[in-house]
Amino acid sequence: MDTRNQSNIVNLPPQQLSLIYKFIVETEDKLSLAQTHPVLSEAFKIDAGNHYELLDLDSLPVKDWPFIFSACGSTILGVMSYKVTNSIAGVMLAAKYCPNRHELFIAIRSKYWKIVKRHLDRLKKVDYLRLMNDYTPIDLMKTLLELPNLKTLKLARFNQEDLMPIKHLQQLQNLFIKSDYAVNMFQLCSTMSQLESLEITCASIDIPLEKKEPLWPKLKILCIGIEDYQTEMPFLPSLEMLHVTFSPDMELSELLGRSISDYSKSLQELRLNSDEITPVHADNAKTIGQLKSLKSLICSNMNNAYLQFIKLDQLQMVILQTSNNVTNSEILRLLRGCKNLRSLDVSGCRRVNKNVVAPLLKILKQHDVQPDDPLVLTVNFMSFGDAVQTTATDPNNNLLLIQKSNNIICERPYTALDASLEIEDLSDDSF
Known part of the structure; x- marks a missing residue:
């Protein structure tokens, strides 16, 4: 090229x-x-704009990191890596080049913690911290106390003795804990x-009910995998979303206890995951039927006998996972209620299957459903076949929109439980 x-x-x-x-x-x-x-x-830097706002180090060649950090440092708000060695380098570069970083997602081990915490001390603006360990002993508290803006903390695989001191972080607004032991x-x-x-992916519930002041008055979202519960849950006045993974013998009525009537006026979303069908599910279905304010329900291993109890006028969304005993007739009954x-x-x-479509449309007309607000029915394509296409184009069926599920697992004999509480299960090789 001519100079x-x-x-x-x-x-x-x-x-x-x-350009x-x-x-x-x-x-x-x-x-x-x-x-x-x-x-x-x-x-x-101008072209990159916000492209590197959250910088995924594992997706970029190591040789390019110094240039990206130096060129785009002021626009980088977060750094993430699932690999320990990458995480160490990322923290060091972020401390040097990223004055506006707010988020940090890194994998750590005890032998590298001294290096990491020295640079974390310089990241005073961090308000979102996610640390993934492998149960190696790490004393977190002194470093976490040096982050005055920390509002969201996610910790995976920390020993109990290292985890429990975080109870002193009273400014936290969002907390996620993944462990193999009950917390x-x-x-x-x-x-x-x-x-x-x-x-909390593995939680133990043992809450003194004589407390006069309400626990967690601002808590809106509670997601827990229940290992055991010694007491019922108190009423949480701001709670809108409750996601529970539980053992087959757990009863929702025992968990909510005397607060069911209060939750019936406030709880808007309920998600229940269980590994198998048991008679307890019938009692859980009856309890769900009492939660009159529910707008969203996600549950697994339901059957015809259980769904009959769910009649909720406010309910707008239902997802039935791994419920292979549910038939067309019970879906119609659910819709009527x-x-x-x-x-x-x-x-x-x-x-x-597709035989549910015609009677379902009849119920929608009885409910005075309008074309501008149709029922969206998400289905297993193998059970509905051409009904997915024909319903979408038939002007006589404009009260119902049938769509194929995006979950490829649905094409298998059984759908898998959703694991929304899980941080990625990574082997040591991933680090």
Whole structure:
């Protein structure tokens, strides 16, 4: 290239030069060009914009990290890596180049903790911290106390003795704990009055009910995998979403206890996961039927006998997971009892098929459902076949929209339980 032309090009405003990168497909080619001249580097930064707002180190070549951090540091708000060695380098580069970083998702081990915490101390703006360990001993508290803006904390695989001291972080608004042992929810979180969301994958519930002050007055979202419960849950006045994974013998009525009548006026979303069908499910279905304020219900291993108890006028969305004993007739009964239902996912119900469509449309007309607010029915394509296409194009069926489930697992004999509480299960090799 003629050097005079090159000189003319770099004399253009970086804003104009940034348009060059729109025509370069490969990220590696963009980075190579950006490193040839400071002006082209500035243009790259403009083009990148918010692309590196959350920087996933594992998806980028290690050799490109220093340039990306130096060129885009001010726009990088978060850094993430599931690999220990990458995490260490990421923390060091973020501390040097990213004055506005707020989020940090990293994997750590005790032998590297001294290096990591030295740089964490310089990340005072961090308000969202996610740490993934492998039960190696790490003393977290001193470092966490040095992060005054910390509002969201997610911890995976920490020893109990290292985990329990975080109860002193009373400013936390969102807390996620993943462990293989039962965490006493009250002992860990009782003083965290600012909590708005709490997720514990393996929880033990033993809460003194004589407390006069309400626990967690701001808590809106509670997601827990219950290992055992010695007491019922108290009424949480702001709770809107309750997600529970429980053993087959657990009864929802015992968990909610004397607060069922209060929750019937406030709880808007309920999600229940269980591994198998038991007679207890009938009692749980009866309890669900008392929660009159529910707008969203996600549950597994239901059958015809249980669904008959669910008649809720406010209910707008239902997802039935791994419910292979549910039939067409019970889906119709559910719809009759929930006149405002507008989203129904039966892709986990292998016995529900296209024969349900005609009577279902009749019920929708009886409920005065309008074409601008139809029922969206999500189905297993193998059970509905051409009904998915014909209903979508038939003007006589405009009260119902049938769509194929995006979950590929639905095409298998049984649908898998959703694992929303899980942080990625990573082996040591991943780190």
